[in-house]
Amino acid sequence: MNRIGRYLSGATGVLLAAIALCSGGPAADAQPSSLSQVDFLQAYVPSSEFVYFVVADKKGYYKQAGINFTQHAGSGSANTVKVVGTGEYPIGLADAALILAGEQSGEPIQAVMGFYNTTPSSVISLKAARITSLQDLVGKTLASEAAGSTTPMWRAAMIAAHVPADKVHWVAIDPSAKVPSLLLGKVDAILGQLQPIQIEAQGKEVNIVPLGDVLHVIADTVFVNTAWLHKPGNDRVLRGFIAASLKGMEYTKDHISEAVDLTNAEYPTLSKDVLSKQLAMEHHWIWTPDATASGLGKMDNQHWQNLEKILLEAKILRGPIAVDTAYTNAYLPAQLPH
Amino acid sequence: MKGSAVTTAAIVGGLILWEALVRLLHVPAYLLPAPSAIALSIWTFHHVLAIDAWYTTYEILLGFALGAGIGFALAVLVTFSRVLDRIVMPAAVLTQIVPKLAVAPLFVVWFGTGLAPKLAITALMAIFPVLLNCVAGLVTVDRRWRELFDSVCASRWQLFFKIQLPNSSPYVFAGLKVGMTLAVVGAIVGEWMGADHGLGNEMLIANSQLHTDLVFASLLVLSAIGLVLFGIIALIEDMTLPKYRRVSVVG
Amino acid sequence: MTEPAVVLDHVAVRFQANGSAIHAVGDVTISVADNEFLALIGPSGCGKTTLLKLVSGLVQPSGGAVTVYGGTAAQARRKRLCGLVFQEPALLPWRTVEANVRLVAEIIGRRANVQELVELVGLSGFERAFPHELSGGMQQRVGLCRALAFDPPILLMDEPFAALDLLTRETLSAELLRIWETRRKTVLFVTHSIPEAVLLADRVVVLTQRPSRIVDVVAVDLPRPRSAEVEESPAFAALVRRVKDLLRTTQDRAVR
Incomplete structure (x- = not known):
């Protein structure tokens, strides 16, 4: 019996030890209850695309809009579209091409804010x-x-x-x-x-x-799970989120080194030098002449149609899709950054 | 002592050679960083890496515990039922053949982006070697033991508890060791499917910035975790199993 | 006259192994008296082990009948009437000597006087040792103790000393004699050694090649208690010669 006892302790000891060790694992941060929690799923791992949202958060824009903001790393636009489609995250950032493809396969999603207003490729x-x-x-x-x-x-x-x-x-x-x-x-x-x-x-x-x-297409956009959006009060949360995010983007444009410092404090392995250079490049994709003229965040119907045409030719879309309902500018604030 | 001295000398010699080659041949850092650059990277980001290491270790241990538990339970079922043997074993082989990296995106859709998909992939990696080795251990029963038990009408449970279970322990440990090394891989693959923390996540960030020394630094920390976890199982085996009962690894 | 312990009545055994039919036992009829020591001897692979398995109920006869203390072999198995001793003792490596001795008694829920048995076979002081720490002879003594521990009336011994060196073999034979004389049991003892068979047994059954049949049964009328000295006697030598001659006829038949 003694041997069996030792055997059992050996074979299950590892498991028990593992469970015991893990019972005190990393715990989620406690959330203040008065603010609406918004979990924002990025297209990919932390990089310059995180900066604008870090700035909006650190400058208190989200808090002012009644939002407790957390952003999460993604693993590519395709996954971000799927995960927001399942409703695990309410809001995400993804390539408009994959948002269209997701909508065609029935994901309950809709683009609500332009981010890259031209293709970065x-x-x-x-x-x-x-x-x-x-x-x-x-x-x-x-x-x-x-x-x-x-x-x-x-x-x-x-x-x-x-x-x-x-x-x-x-x-x-x-x-x-x-x-x-x-x-x-x-x-x-x-x-x-x-x-x-x-x-x-x-x-x-x-x-x-x-x-x-030569191409006039919409690229990365902020999009939402429509089931989440149609729950009472969430339209107000989304409006607040978009307005605060746009403010973050506007502030970043004029305060690059401060924006980089704030981001580096949150993500220490992102080098400040690389971030600054990435922001400089991204500037051209965000602040396009069209976006500057019509206001940041506003999406052009023609750009969506151009994108649809390309995707149809590439057979990424199986058939035509109603782009008019694929996106909406309805949740943008009255005053847009120029 | 002499053996370990030779090993140490080989490691140190290898590192010096690596450093020298990188410097003399001007190998660009994005292809292969020098050991000194990797060490500096670990030092610079030690607090970040420590947090990442904690998350990854947590995923590995929990996923491993889950996988090993399921693997062992399935092995017991398989040894008791020929029908289950015919169902479980082909299914287990199938899950082993399917490349985890290919199904990982599906796991994200099924289980979300939190801890669940990481545990699922890690457990799936660990199940197979544990299952295979446990089955091998449980069915390897000396013909004469069986005759001895049959000659006095011993029950199936007596055979299981007095022979099969204790006899399987060296195999179980062999399976746990392989399972642990695969659990490390599983946790990283899981993190690549989307994570806010962890060494796999850090590797992706570093890679996207062509920050190859940090990729290597994360890998080094990960290897150290894997070695320590493997060592813990070996240590428990050392304490509970006599040397003459060791078996070689299947998996 | 008391009821015989074991009766094999025109027993035959055929079985399939690796796709070919094996005719292991031809036609064997023998009656073993209670407390008799019966040695079975014959060419290798002649089905001696199969005869032991018939008695323990692990193999069913294809023809004829096996009776153990008036019942079937299956009934005898349920009553746990047979203790098995193998050529290799097949001890459990994770159990101590004590725990190995106790094994079968433990399975059938009987108390075993382990200490007494260990003393009987001269293993005192090794109770806590593990099998790998013991010599082959000591391991075989543990195997014998394991069979004795639940006190079955029948011992089925399948070449128990064949794997041991000559000196150990002789010592263990002498010990087995001593033990058998103090705790009488019916013993079916398979061996290859003629002197061993003559020294230990009341009768020696000489078997043919497969499918095995009985050539002859040699009654060993040497006085008991026997010791190694009996091997010096002319009567012993005559018996050994007689068994050897009988065995040779089976060999000749095989060659022909």
């Missing part, structure tokens, strides 16, 4: 390759991910620029391998967004051809 190459226009890609090797909307965007841009895409040697590549492949000269150009910062950090000069020069 660009053709990125080393200066030495002398690629300064889409025309220059002819005969060159271009790498990008096979999945997602980036590559279809580029194909659409080639059509818009009247350059035959089949004259370009396109190769599929894992997103994390893009920069090393370019630096090691394995490809002539890549499709990307913030990669120029990483490349310049290696002491190389970069040429950027923004696809937004």
Whole structure:
């Protein structure tokens, strides 16, 4: 019996120890009850896209709107769309292409605020390759991910620029391998967004051809779970959230170093230098001439229709979708930042 | 003592060689950071890494406990029922073949983005080796033991508690050891599907900034956690099992 | 005359192993008296082990009948009438000597006087030792104790000393004799050693190759209590020669 006892203690000891250890695991923070809790799911892991919301939070804009704000890292727009679709998070940030795809597959979601008002995707190459226009890609090797909307965007841009895409040697590549492949000269150009910062950090000069020069599409937007939105009082919460977030974006534009400091305090592994450079690039995707003219956050119907057309051609959408109900500007504040 | 001295010398020598090669050949940091850069990164971010390590360890331990418990329970069921054997074992093999990285996004949709999907993936990783080894241990019964028990009409339960269960303990430990190493992988895959904390999450952030030394630093901390957890099981095995009863690992 | 302990009446055993039919026991008829020591000897693989399994109820006869103390082998099994001793003692490595001795008694819920048994076989002081710490001979003594511990009337011993060196083997034979003379039991003892069979048994059954049949039964009329000295006697030598001659006829038959 003694042996069996020792055996049992051995075999289950690990499990019991594990459970005992874990019973005191990380606990959720206590929430003040008077504020509405808003859990905001980002498209990806912490980066410059977190900055505007950190600023709105730290400057107290959310608190003033009666919101207790928490933002969470995502694992790609596709997952963010699905998770907000299930209602686990009420609000998220994702690529409009995936929001449309999600709506088509029946997710109860709707875009409510423009964030990137043009596609952030660009053709990125080393200066030495002398690629300064889409025309220059002819005969060159271009790498990008096979999945997602980036590559279809580029194909659409080639059509818009009247350059035959089949004259370009396109190769599929894992997103994390893009920069090393370019630096090691394995490809002539890549499709990307913030990669120029990483490349310049290696002491190389970069040429950027923004696809937004020829494409007029909506890109990343803030979107909500509509089931959540239609619960009493949540429309007011959403209005408050959008107004506060826009204020955060406006404040960030004029106080970049303060915004970076606030973010670094919250996410210490994000370097201030990289964040500043990312914000500088993002500035062009957020504060587009259209957005500056019509007000930040407001989405243009034509930009949604352009996006739908590209996605239809790329077969990312199975059929036409009513873009008029895919998004709404109804929850934006009367006064928009310009 | 001599053996461990050789091991230490090999590790130190390897690190010096690594550092020298990186410096002499001017290997860019985004390809392979020098050991000194990794060490500096650990030092600089030690408080962040400590919090991440705590979250990841928590996921590993809880997921492992869940997986090992289910694995052991299934093994017992399988040894008692031929019908269940025919159902559980193919299903277990199937879950093992399916790449976890591919189904992980589904777990996010099914279980959300909190602790649940991480535990699910971690447990799923740990179940198989524990199940396989426990079954091996439980069914490996000396023919003469069976005859001895049959000759006096011993009950099925007596065979289980007096022979199968104690006889399986070396196999159980072998399974737990493999299960623990896989649980570490499971927790990281789970974090890659969306997390606000943890070493896997930190690796993604660092990678998105081409901050390769922090990626390696996170990996190093993760390896240390894995080694310690493995060591704890080995230690418990050492204390409860005599040396002559060790078996080699299946899994 | 008391009722015989074991009766095998025209018993035959056939079974399937690895897809081929094996005819293990041809036609065996023998009656074993209560408290008799019966040795079974024959060429290797002649189905001696199968005969023991018939008595313990682990194998069913394909023909004929097995009677154990007036009942069937299955009834005898339920009454726990047979103690098994194997060639390799097959002790549980995680149990001490004491706990191994107690094993079978524990299963059937009988109290065992472990201390007395351990003393009987000369293992005092090793009660807390684990099997791997014991020599082969000591392990076999534990195996014997395990069978004796629940005090069954029948001991089925399958070449219990075959794996031991000669000296240990002789010592253990002498001990078995001593034990059997103090606690009388019906013993069916399978062996390959002719002197061992003659020294221990009341009768020696000589069996043929598979399917086994009885060549002859040699009555050993040497006086008891016996000791190793009896091996020096001409009567012993004559019996050994007689068994050897009988065995040789089975070998010749096999060669032919």
